[in-house]
Amino acid sequence: MSVTLKDVALAARVSISTASRALGGSGLTSERTQQRLTRIARELGYRPNPIARGLKTGQSRLVGLLVHNLANASFQVMAEVVQARLKALGYQMLLCIAGDDPQLESDTLTTLADHRVDGLIVVPTGKNGARLTALANEIPIVCLVRRDDGTDLETVLADDSEGAFVGTRYLTGLGHRRIGLIVGRPDTTSGRERLSGYVRALREASIPVDDTLIHAGHFEPETGAASCRKLLDLTEPPSAIFVANHEATLGVLRVTAERGLSIPDDLSLLCYEHSPWFEWHRPAISIVDNGARDLANLAVDRLLHRMDAKGNGADSVREYRVGARLVIRDSCRPFDPAARGSSATKLSRSKA
Amino acid sequence: MSVTLKDVALAARVSISTASRALGGSGLTSERTQQRLTRIARELGYRPNPIARGLKTGQSRLVGLLVHNLANASFQVMAEVVQARLKALGYQMLLCIAGDDPQLESDTLTTLADHRVDGLIVVPTGKNGARLTALANEIPIVCLVRRDDGTDLETVLADDSEGAFVGTRYLTGLGHRRIGLIVGRPDTTSGRERLSGYVRALREASIPVDDTLIHAGHFEPETGAASCRKLLDLTEPPSAIFVANHEATLGVLRVTAERGLSIPDDLSLLCYEHSPWFEWHRPAISIVDNGARDLANLAVDRLLHRMDAKGNGADSVREYRVGARLVIRDSCRPFDPAARGSSATKLSRSKA
């Protein structure tokens, strides 16, 4: 099979431990043997066996990343960023997809723990706080994107409240007063906070909050489609829709297409989270960018920090926020009372 | 730390080896001890340590998946499928992203080998045939999507020639005679084969192949944008464009948007590979579906087969093909001599 440390030691006529020390760069060997061993190892094509090392050191050089899916553009970039950053440091990423399912999440955490990952970045469902807390005693964990209220692990979040606030304010600034909101489930950090940002912006603009304009639901295209239909079918439909639920965007686009609505002329549309498609979509869709890349980078930073500080205990557990950014493109326009989506033309829906 | 086999054995007052046998389900223990040990193990919360087991057995319960990126929808579903299938069998997926870079691919292969993955599914760059062949002596490998001509590993491919043929024939059937092709680099399996399918369909329709209509380039949005511009700027621009390079699609959509082209009225557009966005895009984009999900499933099947048959040598190495499927939506229409993109109106381009 492959060449082991023993082979190297044998070839160099030193003991296995000397070989280990020399190659481990511990600096506990003479300059000469170190160089000699390095050379011999290279000649023999020696590559340390991480499994054997892991058994001894209790480390695996593996880091887990647990996300809900890969369809979401944010999770894609997170996976790419995490894998790239870690690889540069000699770690491999164990990517797990748990579909926002608490049971699957729990099982996956177990598997990850079994594999003795050296660290773990997880986008929690929010239903496994106890599991996570327990696991955190064994391995460094940082939560990403969502907080699990059942635990107080270090967490890297987007500034969703601010993001939704900025996005909604942009819309009110454009003169819209009836703004539909399609947002994530209120039992998720992002769902709650985006809703609160929306409400705050409305209050600031002295616009009463109309519950019929707010649809909170699962992170799925269907949610977007159903919600969008209901919004458009209102006797006083909104003139703008803020889709603060990334997965739901597809559904919204489908419905607006089905109904032949022209964006932004008939309806202004603002979405959440960056995706290349939004940029090339016609019209280019304005978004609130949650900063997925920065979130991922920060999560990796924090994780590495914890992995280094391993055991230093009492390291203050923090919550970090990555600011959101409004990216204005072409899917929103100033409120026009004559436009179809405005309440002034509520009866014109029959055209569809 | 965590409870080991030793703890279980101790608690059950049996030897470690008996415990191992009982829990390993080797059937070499009495029914009674087996049940007793199982119960005790559960009570103690025993979970076998894959690292220790791996050191002994030479297996890691890890399977590597090496893809170019996660932006490509096909790679997304492949990653999801591979991870889901493997998890069900007790394996974990090591996802690696090598960006279609041969050097990165080579490095990654080394890392994967170091981690003693039990199997490997790789979308090859095509430049590391020797590396792959060598590696294949140690671990089962199956190539996916692309063939590496430098090796003869088992390979699961899409039927790209047929796919491009069917797609192009659909377009010629619609009456189009000047059909632009934006396709992948000719040094990739898919690039070559899609080009050949296109040519074959043209020949069958007795349409001469015009090289100025063919753009082969890197798998990037920029390629699509640049190629699309050149095609539209031709004195005799195409009336339809077949984008047989998934990554390039974004660029094409951008350019058609920039120029205010209406699809399919000004230009028919046919794309390659399934993506949820194509379905919701307005107009819904017709595609040739390469069957990413089926490709991934087949690759997993073949890999598992090889992992089982481990060492049975002389297992015939095959190339598998997954058929392509034309999915007609709304982005193509019959050729209309009056339409802007047709050669009959070449001078009307000035409208833009």
Add this chain to the structure above:
DNA sequence: CTGTTAGCGCTTTCAC
């Protein structure tokens, strides 16, 4: 600075 020794947790001969 280097060699010897003892495991990490598990599987697997080999005896009984």
Add this chain to the structure above:
DNA sequence: GTGAAAGCGCTAACAG
């Protein structure tokens, strides 16, 4: 059917 013992490849005391 079960126990004792060896060892996977490596690291880390412990002596010299």
